[in-house]
Amino acid sequence: MVAINVLLLFPLAVALAIFLVKNDAARSMLVRIGAVITALLTLVVVGIFFKDGIRLSSSIEEIDLIIVVVEVIIAAYIITLGIRSKRYVISIFSFLQTAAMLVFEFGFKEGITVETAIVFDKLTAIMILVIGLVGSLICIYAVGYMKDYHNHHKEYKERKSFFFSILFLFLSAMFGIVLSNNLMWMYFCWEITTLCSFLLIGYTQTEEAKNNALKALVINLGGGVAFAAAIIFIGMNYHTLELSVLIQMKPDAVLMIPVFLLSIAALTKSAQLPFSSWLLGAMVAPTPTSALLHSATMVKAGVYLIIRLAPLLGPTSVGRIVTLGGGVTFLTCSLMAISQSDAKKILAYSTLANLGLIVICASAGTQESLWAAILLIIFHAVSKSLLFISVGSAEHQIGNRNVENMDLLMGVSRKLAFYMMIGIAGMFLAPFGMLVSKWVAMKALIDSKNVIIVIILAYGSAATLFYWAKWMGKLVSKVNMGHKNHHELSLDEELPITILAFLVVISCFTFPLVSRFALEPYLTEVYKKTALIPIETSDIKLMLCMLSMLILLPISFIPVYKNDKRRKVPIYMAGENTGDNQTFYGAMGVKQKVEMRNWYMEEFFGADKLTFLSNVLCTAILVMGIILLIGGLA
Amino acid sequence: MNLIKIIAIIILTPLVGGLLTGFDRIISARLQGRQGPPLLQPFYDVLKLTEKESIEVNSMHRFFVYVSLVFVVFTTLIMLSGGDILLAIFALTLGSVFFVLGGYASNSPYNTIGSERELLQIMSYEPMVLLTCIGLYYAQKSFFIKDIISATKPSIIYLPGVFLGLVFVLTFKLRKSPFDLSMSHHGHQEIVKGITTEYSGKDLAVIEVTHWYEVIISLTLVYVFFATVSPISHVFAVIACLLVYLFEIIIDNSSARVKWQHALRSAWVVTGVMGTVNLLILSFF
Numbered sequence: 019m020v021a022i023n024v025l026l027l028f029p030l031a032v033a034l035a036i037f038l039v040k041n042d043a044a045r046s047m048l049v050r051i052g053a054v055i056t057a058l059l060t061l062v063v064v065g066i067f068f069k070d071g072i073r074l075s076s077s078i079e080e081i082d083l084i085i086v087v088v089e090v091i092i093a094a095y096i097i098t099l100g101i102r103s104k105r106y107v108i109s110i111f112s113f114l115q116t117a118a119m120l121v122f123e124f125g126f127k128e129g130i131t132v133e134t135a136i137v138f139d140k141l142t143a144i145m146i147l148v149i150g151l152v153g154s155l156i157c158i159y160a161v162g163y164m165k166d167y168h169n170h171h172k173e174y175k176e177r178k179s180f181f182f183s184i185l186f187l188f189l190s191a192m193f194g195i196v197l198s199n200n201l202m203w204m205y206f207c208w209e210i211t212t213l214c215s216f217l218l219i220g221y222t223q224t225e226e227a228k229n230n231a232l233k234a235l236v237i238n239l240g241g242g243v244a245f246a247a248a249i250i251f252i253g254m255n256y257h258t259l260e261l262s263v264l265i266q267m268k269p270d271a272v273l274m275i276p277v278f279l280l281s282i283a284a285l286t287k288s289a290q291l292p293f294s295s296w297l298l299g300a301m302v303a304p305t306p307t308s309a310l311l312h313s314a315t316m317v318k319a320g321v322y323l324i325i326r327l328a329p330l331l332g333p334t335s336v337g338r339i340v341t342l343g344g345g346v347t348f349l350t351c352s353l354m355a356i357s358q359s360d361a362k363k364i365l366a367y368s369t370l371a372n373l374g375l376i377v378i379c380a381s382a383g384t385q386e387s388l389w390a391a392i393l394l395i396i397f398h399a400v401s402k403s404l405l406f407i408s409v410g411s412a413e414h415q416i417g418n419r420n421v422e423n424m425d426l427l428m429g430v431s432r433k434l435a436f437y438m439m440i441g442i443a444g445m446f447l448a449p450f451g452m453l454v455s456k457w458v459a460m461k462a463l464i465d466s467k468n469v470i471i472v473i474i475l476a477y478g479s480a481a482t483l484f485y486w487a488k489w490m491g492k493l494v495s496k497v498n499m500g501h502k503n504h505h506e507l508s509l510d511e512e513l514p515i516t517i518l519a520f521l522v523v524i525s526c527f528t529f530p531l532v533s534r535f536a537l538e539p540y541l542t543e544v545y546k547k548t549a550l551i552p553i554e555t556s557d558i559k560l561m562l563c564m565l566s567m568l569i570l571l572p573i574s575f576i577p578v579y580k581n582d583k584r585r586k587v588p589i590y591m592a593g594e595n596t597g598d599n600q601t602f603y604g605a606m607g608v609k610q611k612v613e614m615r616n617w618y619m620e621e622f623f624g625a626d627k628l629t630f631l632s633n634v635l636c637t638a639i640l641v642m643g644i645i646l647l648i649g650g651l652a
Numbered sequence: 653m654n655l656i657k658i659i660a661i662i663i664l665t666p667l668v669g670g671l672l673t674g675f676d677r678i679i680s681a682r683l684q685g686r687q688g689p690p691l692l693q694p695f696y697d698v699l700k701l702t703e704k705e706s707i708e709v710n711s712m713h714r715f716f717v718y719v720s721l722v723f724v725v726f727t728t729l730i731m732l733s734g735g736d737i738l739l740a741i742f743a744l745t746l747g748s749v750f751f752v753l754g755g756y757a758s759n760s761p762y763n764t765i766g767s768e769r770e771l772l773q774i775m776s777y778e779p780m781v782l783l784t785c786i787g788l789y790y791a792q793k794s795f796f797i798k799d800i801i802s803a804t805k806p807s808i809i810y811l812p813g814v815f816l817g818l819v820f821v822l823t824f825k826l827r828k829s830p831f832d833l834s835m836s837h838h839g840h841q842e843i844v845k846g847i848t849t850e851y852s853g854k855d856l857a858v859i860e861v862t863h864w865y866e867v868i869i870s871l872t873l874v875y876v877f878f879a880t881v882s883p884i885s886h887v888f889a890v891i892a893c894l895l896v897y898l899f900e901i902i903i904d905n906s907s908a909r910v911k912w913q914h915a916l917r918s919a920w921v922v923t924g925v926m927g928t929v930n931l932l933i934l935s936f937f
Binding site: 425447448449453457460461464467469470472473475476477479480481483484487488490491492494495496554556557560561564567584585586587588589590591592599612614616617621622 | 705706707708709710711712716722723726730735736738739742743745746749752753755756757758759760761762763764767768771772774775776778779780782783786789790795796844849850913916920923924927928931932935
């Protein structure tokens, strides 16, 4: 009990302290210590409660009151913000949800008692580990990154105190979301994360940043409206505010209405089509923000909610609608990623696609598919945060973040290139995590008769392979060895990158254990039916065998061929190589630089065309869902 | 026992694959009105390659070729010992990706073009190959080849569309025209030597041997469509493999390489039509 409160409040206290400290060195130290303690607290809490879990009731009325007060303050801030920036939708959304919640709180909540406000089960434990460990590593990384960032970008006002304190506030809110069983509390934390993401995206205060921040705010507030509506609907009709009670109800046509609303809220937060534009816009923020939004926090809140709702989604038509929406997102975002050359954009599209995959798995709602969904969250969080922060550092090392220029990286910082490759391998290659989950997902989807989705998976996986492999290709090709390294990797950056790289590998070795001790008990409890690991033991052995083979690979980076007797020759350029492998004799004997570019296939996978089409398609799918609900067919 | 089996698979597979390639070269020659080399020519070629001096452009790129071979052999082991077909395909993809990375690592313009094209080919055939595995699971309720080939009815009865789609994309995997964009046996339509431009000597020999394994892997995919619990069906399955291979050789010799746009589009459309329709129909029953 105490431990959980500490876990919730500690990041909050750190946030406050950082906000007040203005000395740079002291603040950096504070961030580091705060992050380390948060990570340790996470481990302690999970250590204490993992085995039996815990359900806490809350008899303190004051908490609800504090929440209401804070909500009103936030709403007042957002409403004035909307009016000042002439985005009246923001004001309207904020006003609507806050007013509705206030009326509900003081007019209708009487008589609804919340038995258990906080639930800590195996799923919560996994989420807390992901948020706490990955989140605090990103915070540490941010210390090193932001220093470089402001050296590179003198034009932005330095607001690091603000930045770091929002990071910690974000972690606290995320802990709140995954611990709350009381929907009102969850909604409160939900809105806090919306606000935090708005503030983080707008950090640089350029026109673009402001616009994108407002876009994120609009979309997520829209989701918030749906969330609020769902809570009020549940409260009025079922006289409960507990998530655990909700998911044990019989899925009939009426119950599907709040479930649909909650799903909409989850889809906006997870940036699924047609609500995805905010996450792509969030790239303008400094890299630690993106790393946090994409891996441990924010988008994971959405899929977490869908996983909680999974028993209600399953084979119902709302479930099918959500699955289909996730499927379209997965496919089109994987295709669009091919046409991108900006590393952060590729990562953003891949996040959308992977979240689509998680949404598919969660909303398919069978034991096996849920197994895949939860594992995907873990694997995706570690791999994606590793990739984001290594791209951030690479940007500082080679001057930009275009994948086309990453062929320099091997010469500039071998270590960074290597860790980046681990991250990429983690995203799509065989014995690594994402693929394991994708594999189980396929099986689960066939078993639950989602043929169309399985076909979508087959195409999407092929596209995924293309864009990751060509990026990896750039990393292994080593050109222009003369490039000078501008920066040494600071320890603040190197340490989180190294740890995350190890986590990617370790998570792949240990997934059978995670399955055995966390996923199987959790799924057994939720479905009241013994869950088994969906992969055959012989396959797991083979996969671990493959993984071990891959681990031996770095041998290629150790120069074992030093004593190689082989004759080195210049590369073939139709006989016109000038001898340095960089240039050739062109017409009139002029030296021409060789440039090798990857394929982007704009005409097939150009983002403009596909974005429009896929947004239309996904909107149509959601509208279909609404029609089904109104018709009472759900 | 197990060890003997593993060693047998590792040794016999390239022998059969090499023989098939020799057979391929004779048939191709006859189709072109030539006498053609002896059946064992591919083996002579590889032996000769191993005796040549190996030159290289950097010390990294050949490494990827060896790793690629290791994973292709691994795939063969999984498949021929009746393992999980989906896992085998994933291992094969891993092998292919390493091969592509080798092309990039050499940093040569021609190799890089070959790598991009090889990636495009993988992207083109991958959906159909995955749908094949999924179709087999639909039909026989198992991903394990040993279960699939001990069913009472052959899978081809349930999956004629998927089978045709698979035969279509095997052209990519067998590196046959019109879909031999990344490396080709037809010099007249090749950009220098595609993804293998910078390889020579032993490394090139390794690539050739890898291809022999891949031929067997491809034909195993055909095999599982026909084999059942009755022993005679295995004879039919072998005949089916040979017919498919012969068919691919004829296609190879009667068509010119297409543009990549066409390759990608046709493969995905055929996958969409053949695979999807077949699976949809199957899922209704």
